[in-house]
Amino acid sequence: MSKSLNLFLPAIGGTALMLGGAYGFTSRDYAEQKIESLEIQVEQSTSTAADAVANSRAAEAEIERLAAERDELQVIAAAGGGLTQPAPVAETVYGLGREALPEEIAAWDVDVLPDGRGLPVGSGDVWTGEELFVEQCAACHGDFAEGSGNWPVLAGGFGTLSDEDPVKTIGSYWPYLSTSWDYINRSMPFGNAGTLSADETYAIVAYILYSNDLIDDDFVLSDENFMDVELPNADGFVLDDRADTEYTVWRTEPCMTDCKDGVEITMHASVVDVTPETEGDAQASMTEHAAGTDAAAEGAEGAIDPALIEAGQGAFRQCSSCHEVGENASNRTGPELNGLLGRTIGSVDGFRYSNVMRDAGEAGDTWTAEALEAFLTDPRGTMSGTKMAFRGVRNPEDIAAIIAYIQSVGTE
Amino acid sequence: MDEFAKTSRRAFLRGSAAVAAGTVAGQAAAQGAPDPAITELQDWASYLGVGVDETPYGLPIKFETDVVRRNVAWLTASPISSINFTPIHALEGTITPQGCAFERHHSGAIELSKDDYRLMINGLVDRPLVFTYADLERLPRENHVYFCECAANTGMEWAGAQLNGAQFTHGMIHNMEYTGVPLRTLLAEAGLDAAGDLTDKWVYVEGADASSNGRSIPMEKALDDVLVAFKANGEALRMEHGYPVRLVVPGWEGNMWIKWLRRIEITDAAVESREETSKYTDLHEDGVARKWTWVMDAKSVITSPSPQMPITHGPGPLVVSGLAWSGHGKITRVDVSIDGGVTWETARLGKQGDAKALTRFYYDMDWDGSEMLMQARAMDDTGYVQPTKDQLREMRGENSVYHNNCIQTWFVNEEGVAENVEVS
Numbered sequence: 069m070s071k072s073l074n075l076f077l078p079a080i081g082g083t084a085l086m087l088g089g090a091y092g093f094t095s096r097d098y099a100e101q102k103i104e105s106l107e108i109q110v111e112q113s114t115s116t117a118a119d120a121v122a123n124s125r126a127a128e129a130e131i132e133r134l135a136a137e138r139d140e141l142q143v144i145a146a147a148g149g150g151l152t153q154p155a156p157v158a159e160t161v162y163g164l165g166r167e168a169l170p171e172e173i174a175a176w177d178v179d180v181l182p183d184g185r186g187l188p189v190g191s192g193d194v195w196t197g198e199e200l201f202v203e204q205c206a207a208c209h210g211d212f213a214e215g216s217g218n219w220p221v222l223a224g225g226f227g228t229l230s231d232e233d234p235v236k237t238i239g240s241y242w243p244y245l246s247t248s249w250d251y252i253n254r255s256m257p258f259g260n261a262g263t264l265s266a267d268e269t270y271a272i273v274a275y276i277l278y279s280n281d282l283i284d285d286d287f288v289l290s291d292e293n294f295m296d297v298e299l300p301n302a303d304g305f306v307l308d309d310r311a312d313t314e315y316t317v318w319r320t321e322p323c324m325t326d327c328k329d330g331v332e333i334t335m336h337a338s339v340v341d342v343t344p345e346t347e348g349d350a351q352a353s354m355t356e357h358a359a360g361t362d363a364a365a366e367g368a369e370g371a372i373d374p375a376l377i378e379a380g381q382g383a384f385r386q387c388s389s390c391h392e393v394g395e396n397a398s399n400r401t402g403p404e405l406n407g408l409l410g411r412t413i414g415s416v417d418g419f420r421y422s423n424v425m426r427d428a429g430e431a432g433d434t435w436t437a438e439a440l441e442a443f444l445t446d447p448r449g450t451m452s453g454t455k456m457a458f459r460g461v462r463n464p465e466d467i468a469a470i471i472a473y474i475q476s477v478g479t480e
Numbered sequence: 481m482d483e484f485a486k487t488s489r490r491a492f493l494r495g496s497a498a499v500a501a502g503t504v505a506g507q508a509a510a511q512g513a514p515d516p517a518i519t520e521l522q523d524w525a526s527y528l529g530v531g532v533d534e535t536p537y538g539l540p541i542k543f544e545t546d547v548v549r550r551n552v553a554w555l556t557a558s559p560i561s562s563i564n565f566t567p568i569h570a571l572e573g574t575i576t577p578q579g580c581a582f583e584r585h586h587s588g589a590i591e592l593s594k595d596d597y598r599l600m601i602n603g604l605v606d607r608p609l610v611f612t613y614a615d616l617e618r619l620p621r622e623n624h625v626y627f628c629e630c631a632a633n634t635g636m637e638w639a640g641a642q643l644n645g646a647q648f649t650h651g652m653i654h655n656m657e658y659t660g661v662p663l664r665t666l667l668a669e670a671g672l673d674a675a676g677d678l679t680d681k682w683v684y685v686e687g688a689d690a691s692s693n694g695r696s697i698p699m700e701k702a703l704d705d706v707l708v709a710f711k712a713n714g715e716a717l718r719m720e721h722g723y724p725v726r727l728v729v730p731g732w733e734g735n736m737w738i739k740w741l742r743r744i745e746i747t748d749a750a751v752e753s754r755e756e757t758s759k760y761t762d763l764h765e766d767g768v769a770r771k772w773t774w775v776m777d778a779k780s781v782i783t784s785p786s787p788q789m790p791i792t793h794g795p796g797p798l799v800v801s802g803l804a805w806s807g808h809g810k811i812t813r814v815d816v817s818i819d820g821g822v823t824w825e826t827a828r829l830g831k832q833g834d835a836k837a838l839t840r841f842y843y844d845m846d847w848d849g850s851e852m853l854m855q856a857r858a859m860d861d862t863g864y865v866q867p868t869k870d871q872l873r874e875m876r877g878e879n880s881v882y883h884n885n886c887i888q889t890w891f892v893n894e895e896g897v898a899e900n901v902e903v904s
Contacts, residue, residue: 155620155662161669164618165601165609172610173602176743179684179694182752208557218557230767234879236758241769244752251754254692258561261587261690305761308773314875319863322815324824330904331820331853333891337641337787337900343648344552385588388560 180250184295187249191290192271194278200268201275203455204257207390207401213237213279223279229304239280243302245294249273257401259389260457373472380473383466390458394477402456406478409471411435424453441467539579546570549580550647555636560588561691563630565651568781568803569788574655574830574838575625578712581654583720584630584734586691586755592740594724597688599666599708603745604681606671613724616710619661619669624707624730625837627805629653629776631733631760631882637869638878641889641900646786649888649900653805655838658728660709663702666744675746678703684751685727688742695736696750697729701774705730705836708741731807731836732774733882735760765877776807778866779885780814780841780858791896795849802827804839806860811839813859818845820853820889820903821868827856852892853903869902 180186202211208219215221225235234241238248253269255261264272274289277297283289289297337343384393390401397404403416414421414429421429428451433439444467447456461467540547551564563584566576583589594613602608630652636642643649663683675681683702686694697706707728710717717723722739729736735755750756750772762770782802785791791798804811811833815824830840841856858866869886891901 155622155665161671162619162665163669164615165611165669168600168602168608168610172600173608176600176686177602177745179686179745179751179753181747181749183749218554220557229763229769230765232878234763234767236763238758241763242758244757247752247754247757250751251758255587255690255754258558258587259690261692304767305769305771308770308775310770310773310775310777314777314867315862315864318865318867318871320865322824322857322859322865324815325822327822327824328904331822332904333853333901334904335640335902336891337644340640340642342552342554342642343644343787344550385560 178250178254180246180253182244182246184246184291187246187291187294188266189291190266190270191288191292192267192269192274193288194271194274194283194285196268197271197273197275197278200264200272204260204401204457205272207399208258213276222276226300229301237280238276239282239300241301241304242299243305245273245277245297245299248276249294257389257457259386263457263459376469376472377476379466380469380471380476383461383463383470384473386458386461386466387470390456393474397478405474408435408440408474408478409437413439422451422453422455424451425455437468437471440471444470547580549582550651552636552643552648561586563632563652565647566654567647567788568651568653569646569783569786571783572801572840574803574840575713576654576656576838578656578715578718578721581656581718581721582630582652584652585689585720585739586693587689589720590689590740591719592688592724597724597742599725599742599744601666601670601744601746603684603747604672604675605667605746606674607669609670611666613710616661616708616725619665621659621661622707623657623659624705624728625655625657625834626728626730627653627655627776627836627838628728628734628737629779629805629807631735631773631776634779634884634886634888635881637886637888637900638873638880638884641902644787644900646781646783646888647788650781650783650803652734653803653838655805656712657714658707658709659711659714660707660728663706663708663727663744664704666708667702667746670746672746675699675748680748682747682750684743684745684747684753685736685738685741686743686745687722687738688740693735693738693755694751694753695738695755696747696753697736699746701729701732729774731776731809733760733776736774760882762876762880762882764875764880770880773883776805777883777885778804778806778808778811778858778860778864780804780811780856780866781888782816782854782856782890785854785892785896785898786890787898787900790898791847791892794896795847798845798847800827800843800845800854802841802843802856804833804841804856804858805837806858806862806864807836808864809835809861811841811858812861814839814841815857815859816841816843817855817857818852821855821887824857849894851894852890853901854890854892854898855887857887 178186201209201213205213208216209222210216210219213222214224221235221237223237223239225237225240228235228240242248249269252272253262253264253266256264270289270291274283274287277283277289278285278287282297282299387402387405391403391405392398392400393405393408397406399416399419403419403421411434412429413433413435414425414427443450444461445464446460447454447458449460461470547567547570549564549566551559551562553559556562564582566582567580571577571580597613599611599616600608601611633652634649637649667683672678678699681699682696683699684694684696686692707730708725709728710725712718712721717726722737722741725741727736727738727741756771760773762773764770780802782800783789784799784801800816802814802816804814811829814827814829816827817824825843827841827843830842833839866885866887869884872884872886889901889903890898892898
C-alpha cells in the first residue's frame with residue numbers, strides 16, 4: 069500500500085465517531101492523528117480538488133471541533149454509545165477480484181474529460197446531425213432542441229442566467245462541450261441509451277451547437293477540432309465558497325427572545341395550490357402493490373391471461389420511451405399503439421413514417437401477431453429502412469406479453 | 481374505501497367539520513355511555529386471525545395505506561426520470577423503512593441480479609480489477625446509519641411557500657443503517673501507487689443503469705467514510721435504491737450515492753459529467769453558479785403537526801415531533817418557536833445525534849388552542865445555525881434550485897389545521 073494512502077487513512081469525518089471500544093489504538097491518539105493530518109491537508113491544499121474539500125468542509129473549524137472531541141472520545145468509548153468498530157486496515161491486500169481485461173475496460177470506460185481525453189476518433193456534420201436529431205431526439209427535445217413541454221431545453225437561453233427565470237441550456241449554461249458528447253453518447257436517447265455510434269454523436273453535438281448559434285452550418289465536428297469549440301459560459305462557475313461566505317456568518321449564538329419586532333404571514337402555499345391531491349393515488353398504489361394484477365385485469369377485455377398482461381406491462385418499458393398506448397396516447401418518437409392488432413401498418417395520422425412502413429400500409433398490410441413478432445425481434449432486419457431505432461426484443465417470451473398488454477390497455 | 485376514509489389523517493383536512501366530529505367522538509366515549517368497543521364482544525376477540533403461512537413477507541396493515549411515497553406529477557416530464565417523496569410526516573424515530581424511502585432515478589429503476597453484477601476499478605491504479613458480488617461479501621464490512629438527502633430537497637420552496645406537506649417540502653430524504661465495505665478497502669485492493677500524489681486525484685463513480693449516472697468524488701472523501709453498501713436496515717437494498725450495490729457518501733448530496741454501482745475510476749481531474757455541470761450546480765442571482773457544493777448543511781423540519789398531520793385532539797398536551805440533520809457532523813441542538821421566530825425554546829433530542837444521520841427532536845407543550853407559527857432551527861457540532869429563507873435568498877437569490885436548508889414555517893390555526901407559509 070502506498071505511503072500517501074496511509075496519510076489519508078485517518079482523515080477527518082465519521083470514522084472518529086465510530087471508535088466505540090477503541091480497539092487497536094487509543095481514541096486519544098486517533099483524534100490527535102486526525103488533527104495532524106488535517107492540518108497538513110489545510111496547508112497542502114494547493115490543488116483545486118483539495119481547495120474545494122477544505123472549503124466545503126470548513127476544515128479549520130473542524131480542527132477545533134476535533135480537539136474538543138478528542139477529550140470526549142474516552143467518555144463515549146466508555147459509554148459504548150451504540151457505535152461500531154471500524155473494519156481492519158489491511159497491511160497487505162486481500163487479493164480478491166480478478167484483473168480487468170483491456171476489452172472490458174474499453175467497453176465501460178467511455179467517459180470524456182473536459183480536456184478531450186476519452187474522445188474516440190470520428191466526425192459528424194450539422195446536417196447529418198439534424199436528421200438524426202429529428203428522428204431520435206426531437207419528440208422530446210423539439211425539432212430545434214428548443215424543448216417541448218416539460219422536457220429539457222437544449223438550445224437558446226443566452227443572457228438569461230441572472231433573470232428571474234433563467235433558461236439553462238448547453239449553449240447558455242454548460243461549461244464544457246465534453247459533457248454534452250459524454251452524456252449524449254452514454255445516456256441518450258432516453259430509453260435507448262448507448263446505441264449511438266461515435267460519428268452519430270459528433271453529428272448530433274454539431275447540430276446542437278448549430279442550434280445554439282455557436283457554429284456555422286458547414287461545420288464538421290471531430291475529435292481533432294473538438295477542443296477548439298469553447299462554450300460561452302465556461303467561466304460562469306466558482307468553487308463552493310460557503311465556508312467563507314456563509315459559515316462564517318451563520319456560526320453564531322442564535323437569538324432566543326425578542327428576535328424580531330413582529331411576525332406576519334407573507335405567503336400561503338394554499339394560494340399556489342400545486343400540492344397533488346394524493347389520497348386516492350396513494351390508496352391505488354398501495355392496493356396495486358398488494359394485489360399485483362388487479363389494475364391490469366380490470367383493463368383486460370375478454371380472456372387474455374392477467375399474468376401475461378402484467379408481464380407485458382413490465383416488458384413494455386423497453387418501448388415506453390418512444391411509444392404511448394392507452395387513453396390519450398399520442399405520437400412521440402414512435403406512433404401511438406392503440407388497437408395495434410389488425411391495424412394497417414404505418415397508418416397513424418400525423419406521424420411521419422419511413423418509406424418502408426408507409427409503403428407496407430399502402431399495400432394494405434396489417435399488423436398480425438406473426439408480423440409483430442418478426443418485426444419486434446429484429447426491426448431493421450425485417451423492415452429495412454425503418455426509423456425505429458431499437459435493437460429488438462431480446463427475450464422472445466416478452467413479445468407475446470407486450471402484445472397482450474397493448475391489447476389490454478389500447479383497445480380503441 | 482370506507483376504512484381508508486376513516487383512518488386517513490388527510491381526511492381531517494377536508495374541513496373543520498371533520499375535525500370537530502373527531503373531537504366530539506373522542507369525548508363522548510370518555511364521558512357518557514359505556515364504550516361499545518369495550519362492552520361488546522368484537523369479531524377480532526372471538527374469531528380467528530391470520531395464520532403464519534399467509535404472509536411470508538409482510539406489508540403494513542391496511543389501516544396505514546396512506547403512509548406511502550408520493551410524487552408530484554408536474555415536476556418532471558416523465559415519472560421514469562423523476563423523484564418521489566418519503567412520508568416523513570407519518571414516520572417516527574429516525575430509521576426510514578426501505579419500502580417508503582424516496583426514490584430518484586434518471587432512467588428508471590432497473591432489475592440487476594447479484595449474478596449479473598460486476599464492479600470494475602480502473603484508471604490510475606496498479607491493478608485494474610473486476611469484482612463479483614460474492615467478492616464484495618468477502619471483504620471486511622462496517623455498519624453505519626446515514627441520511628441520504630437529494631440536493632433538490634426543499635428546492636421547490638425557493639421562490640415562496642409552494643407545497644403543502646412536510647412529505648413534499650422535505651421528503652427527499654431517508655435514513656438507513658448501511659452494511660458495506662469501505663471504499664478505501666477496495667481501492668487498496670487495486671493499489672494506488674500508480675496514482676502518485678493523492679491530494680489532487682479524483683474517484684469517478686458510475687452506475688449500471690441506462691443513465692449511467694456518474695460523479696467525481698475527491699480522493700480525500702473517498703478514502704474517508706465512503707461505503708460500497710449492499711444492505712440497508714438489515715436486508716438487501718431495494719431495487720429502487722440500487723440493488724445489489726450502491727455507494728454511500730455520508731453527509732454529501734444524494735446524487736453522488738451512485739446506485740447499481742458498476743465502475744470506479746481513479747482520475748487526475750473531475751470528469752465534469754452532466755450531473756456535476758448542467759445539474760447539481762447552484763445558480764446565483766448574479767448569473768454565476770457554485771459548483772462542487774457537495775456537503776448538505778444543517779437542516780430541520782417539524783414533521784408533526786404539519787399540513788398532512790393536523791392536530792385532531794384539541795387543546796391540551798401536544799407532542800411536537802421533528803427531524804434534524806447535518807452533513808458536517810452531529811446535531812447538537814434544535815430550537816423550536818411557535819410564534820414565527822420571535823421567541824425560541826430548546827427542544828429535547830430523542831437521542832444524542834449520530835454524525836451525518838437523522839436526529840429526532842421533541843417539543844412537549846400544552847397547546848392553548850390559539851394560532852401558532854411553528855418553526856425549528858438546527859445547530860450542528862461545527863456551530864453552524866440553520867438559516868432563514870431570507871438569509872439564504874440574500875446570499876444566493878431564488879434560482880439556485882439546490883441546497884435549500886431554510887427554516888420552515890407551518891401556520892397552525894385554532895382548529896389544528898396546518899399550512900405551509902412564509903413569514904416576515
